[in-house]
Amino acid sequence: MADTKAAEMKVKVVKEPSLMTGAVPTRDWWDVEAIFKPGNYCYPAKKSIAEYHGKNLPGLFGEPRDWEIESDDWQLPENWKEIIINGIKERLDKFRSLKIFMDCCVRCGACADKCHFFLGTGDPKNMPVLRAELFRSVYRNDFTTAGRILGEIAGARPMTFKVLKEWFMYFYQCTECRRCSVFCPYGIDTAEVTMMGRELLHLVGVNTNWILEPAANSNRTGNHLGLQPHTFKENAEFLIDDIEDATGVRLQNLNFNRKGAEVLFIIPSADVFADPGIFTFMGYIMLFEHIGLDYTISTYASEGGNFGLFTHNSLMKKLNAKMYAEAKRLGVKWILGGECGHMWRVIHQYMNTMNGPADFLEMPKSPITGTVFDNAAATKMVHISEFTADLIHHGKLKIDKSRNDNQIVTFHDSCNTARGMGLMEEPRYILNSVCNNFHEMPENTIRDKTFCCGSGTGLNTGEIMDLRMRAGLPRANAVKYVAERHGVNMLSCVCAIDRATLLALNQYWNPEVQVCGVSELVGNALIMEGEKERETDLRGEPLPGMEG
Amino acid sequence: MPQLTYAGGSVEIDDQGYLVNLADWNEDVAQAVATREGMDQLDEAMLEVIRFLRSYYQKFNAFPILNYVCKNIHQPRNCVSDEFINPEKAWKIAGLPKMEGFHFISTDGRHYVMEAPS
Numbered sequence: 001m002a003d004t005k006a007a008e009m010k011v012k013v014v015k016e017p018s019l020m021t022g023a024v025p026t027r028d029w030w031d032v033e034a035i036f037k038p039g040n041y042c043y044p045a046k047k048s049i050a051e052y053h054g055k056n057l058p059g060l061f062g063e064p065r066d067w068e069i070e071s072d073d074w075q076l077p078e079n080w081k082e083i084i085i086n087g088i089k090e091r092l093d094k095f096r097s098l099k100i101f102m103d104c105c106v107r108c109g110a111c112a113d114k115c116h117f118f119l120g121t122g123d124p125k126n127m128p129v130l131r132a133e134l135f136r137s138v139y140r141n142d143f144t145t146a147g148r149i150l151g152e153i154a155g156a157r158p159m160t161f162k163v164l165k166e167w168f169m170y171f172y173q174c175t176e177c178r179r180c181s182v183f184c185p186y187g188i189d190t191a192e193v194t195m196m197g198r199e200l201l202h203l204v205g206v207n208t209n210w211i212l213e214p215a216a217n218s219n220r221t222g223n224h225l226g227l228q229p230h231t232f233k234e235n236a237e238f239l240i241d242d243i244e245d246a247t248g249v250r251l252q253n254l255n256f257n258r259k260g261a262e263v264l265f266i267i268p269s270a271d272v273f274a275d276p277g278i279f280t281f282m283g284y285i286m287l288f289e290h291i292g293l294d295y296t297i298s299t300y301a302s303e304g305g306n307f308g309l310f311t312h313n314s315l316m317k318k319l320n321a322k323m324y325a326e327a328k329r330l331g332v333k334w335i336l337g338g339e340c341g342h343m344w345r346v347i348h349q350y351m352n353t354m355n356g357p358a359d360f361l362e363m364p365k366s367p368i369t370g371t372v373f374d375n376a377a378a379t380k381m382v383h384i385s386e387f388t389a390d391l392i393h394h395g396k397l398k399i400d401k402s403r404n405d406n407q408i409v410t411f412h413d414s415c416n417t418a419r420g421m422g423l424m425e426e427p428r429y430i431l432n433s434v435c436n437n438f439h440e441m442p443e444n445t446i447r448d449k450t451f452c453c454g455s456g457t458g459l460n461t462g463e464i465m466d467l468r469m470r471a472g473l474p475r476a477n478a479v480k481y482v483a484e485r486h487g488v489n490m491l492s493c494v495c496a497i498d499r500a501t502l503l504a505l506n507q508y509w510n511p512e513v514q515v516c517g518v519s520e521l522v523g524n525a526l527i528m529e530g531e532k533e534r535e536t537d538l539r540g541e542p543l544p545g546m547e548g
Numbered sequence: 549m550p551q552l553t554y555a556g557g558s559v560e561i562d563d564q565g566y567l568v569n570l571a572d573w574n575e576d577v578a579q580a581v582a583t584r585e586g587m588d589q590l591d592e593a594m595l596e597v598i599r600f601l602r603s604y605y606q607k608f609n610a611f612p613i614l615n616y617v618c619k620n621i622h623q624p625r626n627c628v629s630d631e632f633i634n635p636e637k638a639w640k641i642a643g644l645p646k647m648e649g650f651h652f653i654s655t656d657g658r659h660y661v662m663e664a665p666s
Contacts (some may be wrong), residue, residue, distance in 0.1 A: 213649050214665040224665045227647055238616050270664040274650070277664075279614060307665060397584040460663055462653045469655070500663040508655040540625055 010528040030157055034169040036070050038465050042208035044069060052216045060312050061204020080204045081159050085142055087200045098196055101188045102139045111180035116452050117173050120130035120470030128180035128190040131170050135193055166404055168206055171197035177415035177452035201310050204319055211458035218319055222302040223269035229299035235272040243282050248532030251289045261296035264327050266339035268304040268496035275501050279538045280339055280517030290526050291368050301326035304343035310458040318355040324358050334364035335381045339517045341416040348421035352378040369394040389426040392433045398527040401436050407490040407545040408437040410482045414448035414495035417451030427494055427518050434525040439486040445478035455501035469508050483510055491515050554580035566646045573643030582639045593633050605609040611647050619630045634660045
């Protein structure tokens with residue numbers, strides 16, 4: 001059958017068993033052990049960090065200890081298997097989706113080659129079907145009649161240390177991007193399987209520092225980086241100086257923790273900390289000044305991102321609760337959110353049931369255009385791209401597109417905003433309104449079929465660079481395509497993790513392509529009242545015609 | 549703990565070369581850390597960066613926006629990267645504790661980009 005198709009498509013098909021090594025597999029997949037070596041795993045959480053979480057949410061983060069992943073002794077509690085099996089039972093009862101996803105896969109394989117981790121590593125256990133099977137095999141063994149009686153014949157296997165190692169390896173080689181679920185005829189959401197897998201691992205204290213430390217910072221200080229209120233404010237205010245350098249205009253409206261503001265604005269904290277997020281932040285506050293928005297920024301709810309999502313739903317809920325708590329304290333009418341990925345996944349899919357209903361807030365209504373965002377009726381939170389696109393649509397912004405003429409732009413849909421909340425048209429509408437040169441990447445790599453940056457869900461740590469460059473290859477490949485075909489030199493996005501990780505990814509695969517937030521390009525194009533002749537963009541680079 | 553010897557004595561460093569005690573720092577120590585990092589003599593422009601990082605840290609307990617540093621000491625926009633290649637190196641030479649939760653990474657050894665969890 002395969003040969004007929006190959007002949008029809010005029011392609012050659014390799015018939016040897018393995019494309020990577022030519023080796024013939026002689027063992028079942030579950031006989032192949034996960035072997036940890038430097039570069040293929042994230043470092044475990046420091047004892048002090050695990051302790052911190054354990055105090056806040058007792059029982060969910062295991063026994064704090066110093067342990068090594070390459071060791072054969074992870075110093076697990078004696079009853080760790082029982083904890084996992086009970087954890088599975090509890091989740092099967094609580095989350096109907098998990099039960100369905102465990103039962104309904106027919107192993108058709110439609111998902112297999114849709115995963116960026118599989119495409120980049122060639123490791124069969126990164127096929128979403130097999131990743132879920134790591135979990136499902138244990139489920140069968142303990143929770144299905146066929147599995148209990150027939151064991152291996154029914155694809156069941158007991159929970160062992162070997163299985164646990166496999167879970168740690170492959171649930172941390174999944175970015176919960178959900179591309180596979182788009183292609184699954186049953187709509188199985190492998191991201192949720194990964195989430196459950198990670199929750200169970202956390203229960204027995206198997207974790208990563210890159211996720212737990214920012215989560216601890218966020219709980220304690222308000223944001224992932226642990227920026228204290230005066231530092232957060234100083235950083236944001238410094239960016240006003242940079243805006244003044246570029247435009248000659250000194251913004252007057254930036255303010256913090258102001259009671260009675262109409263809108264609370266929440267950003268991913270990297271936007272006041274790291275390149276190129278800081279340029280995105282400049283774009284936000286220039287826009288607000290341009291339209292005279294009555295807004296405030298909180299130094300308490302100073303993080304849009306939520307690393308709790310990558311650990312346990314209780315921690316996610318706790319971190320997310322700050323948004324409504326602060327909105328209530330400040331007495332705002334509704335909340336506007338910045339360019340962040342998983343922040344919107346949490347808001348759009350979980351916030352209302354976790355911490356809502358926010359009946360103390362009003363239905364979001366743009367004070368400039370009068371547009372009512374009834375799509376946000378449940379959460380009372382509007383995405384900056386929705387807000388901006390509406391302003392442009394009503395002709396409320398003075399724009400000089402030509403200032404972005406040095407940029408040949410393409411757009412990377414962030415997994416979470418595209419697949420998690422359906423935000424696909426608005427950023428494109430904005431880009432087409434503020435840039436003259438915009439080119440789409442190939443159809444199968446954008447919108448709901450977008451390829452992940454390869455480093456989401458808390459995987460953007462330095463110790464797994466090789467894995468990250470592999471996982472990001474499909475995305476980078478699509479960028480290369482438009483770079484070669486259209487001369488694209490700017491990859492825009494609406495996600496803070498993307499703004500960090502795509503930079504490294506491009507440095508490796510497409511060194512000529514820069515990364516920016518959509519709002520940065522808006523800021524470049526905005527004609528501010530009282531501005532001087534603009535000579536540079538927000539990065540201090542000469543505008544078209546101003547070189548030399 | 550490893551020791552780092554410098555013109556005026558020796559100080560404790562950790563296995564990644566970070567100074568263990570913030571108060572042990574002086575400009576001779578800075579030079580010794582820099583040498584250990586494979587750098588030549590620190591010049592005045594570099595020392596300005598280093599001193600500024602220390603005063604910023606004392607006030608804000610954080611890593612600064614890089615252009616904030618350059619602007620405050622009246623140096624060109626990319627001064628930290630131009631002088632130290634990896635900005636984390638400047639931080640280390642300034643005798644400040646390793647910052648957790650973000651890092652600078654490079655895939656070519658020449659350009660370092662900051663990555664923060666967000």
